[in-house]
Amino acid sequence: MAPAQKPRVRFAPSPTGYLHVGGARTALFNWLFARHEGGALLLRIEDTDVERNRPELVDGILEGLKWLGIEWDEGPFFQSQRLDLYRAAAERLFASGAAFACYCKPAAYAGADAAPDEAEEGEGDDEGPKTQKKVACPCRDLSDAERATRETSGVPRAIRFRVARAGTTKFEDAVFGPREVQNEEIEDFVLLRSSGLPTYQLSVVVDDIDMRITHVIRGADHLSNTPKQVLLYQALGAAPPIFAHVPLILGPDRTRLSKRHGATSVGSYAEEGFLPEAFRNFLALLGWSPGDDSEFLRTSELVERFSLSGVSRTNAVFDRPKLEWFNTQYLQKPPVEELLPYVEAELKRAGLWEGSQASRDRAWFAHVVDLIRSRTRLLGDFTSWARAFFTDDFDYDAEAREKFWKDERLAAMIEKLAAALAALPDWNHDACDAALRALATAEGVKAGLLINATRVAIVGRAVAPPLFETMTVLGKDRVVGRLRRALPVLSSR
């Protein structure tokens, strides 16, 4: 048995924008596939369009991948540094007659907009076929003499692939199945621009051959152009890889995801406080399913269960609420220790880490995070509503005051509570509980009144973990201090 070659896949973004959700999902699928198969993932930057290329965006894309935990085994390679390779390939194809020189001026796409407009408005039966049909480039059949004339007159020249006028081109797609198209549907596409730079069709094939890519996993928007590439593989004498086109991710309005759908760069999700693993889990389930109803799949399980056969053919809508749900799951299910680094970073960002108890006492930090986490949705929650767990510098939420500090007897009772708590020999859940309830009984009020008021006094909000647990982790000094600090505000009512 010849050992099957290890799969080699690649993620090939072009630096014309940040790493968006769709690209991230494609990268993730490639990565999961590579890991599952024990193959290699290459990273290739497709920067052959000097017009739209923004080199400074490359770092952002790399950062996005790193945040997602997607590491590549080779690269990044830059196509802009491999131009000789593409030119050589184009020359070879030209020399063999598989390609020809084209002297036409580049199509004016400005007119592409105008033409359809006319077709719509002029509801007419105008005879003229305004729609530009796929008309073969006249340069395809230029005689040597005609060619020589143009060469000498210095007309810029592009290289086009000579597509057979008859027959069909077929290939196998791991997701969409066997594909076959009529060659007459394929135009003589450009390989090398008159600038000497390769087009996507050329560079992608040359590189995938050169880098020995075995599986091309990419967005389904490339499905229609794949026959062109298959033709190129054949002309270049190479065996095509296995293609696997994955469905696109759409916005809530079912149109292609774009800036107007709000956050579409993975970086913005990082900033918003999503956990990479939650994001990964969510993304993996967009266009892929393990085959059963499992949804909470940690990364190791994703790698273990990923398969191209589970990839769907239907476009998926990006559902933010579900993403948030995944984040809550990852905020509360894994062992707290896994969460600590993220919360620590969040606290540092908010300037709450230096000199805090959290920074000095890891066990305490873990305990507090564990107490809060089932109530958080985003990492930012640890420094917003849960701020009082990490600093004395917090204010009282207006709604909480309105709701729980209304009773005018509260000031006196809270003062007594502070004294009672201060006198407690042991500081623990039950002791606090007993002290508070005893006071409530003595005062003839329901414990809830004191409990709710106390909560607002010690954490500033109506939302917090169970009071006595909160008191326990905060410690006697802080609790008593905060109760007394609330007195002026309470009595001013």
Place this chain on the structure above:
RNA sequence: GGCGCUAUGGUGCAACGGUUAGCACGCGGCCCUUUCAAGGCUGAAAUACGGGUUCGAUUCCCGUUAGCGCUACCA
């Protein structure tokens, strides 16, 4: 316009000829409860439409419709 792909609740996925069409998010209700979550239970909610094939179609075929993609010297 041409070519192609797709079509299960609002959303993401299951059911790969036979199920009371399942799960999850979201939404409503109940339980738990000192707040808010979490958790448990529960309700509403889907096979786009029309033809076939078949004893039997969500599932296979055709058409319609809709959405999306490609149709650039963009990727």
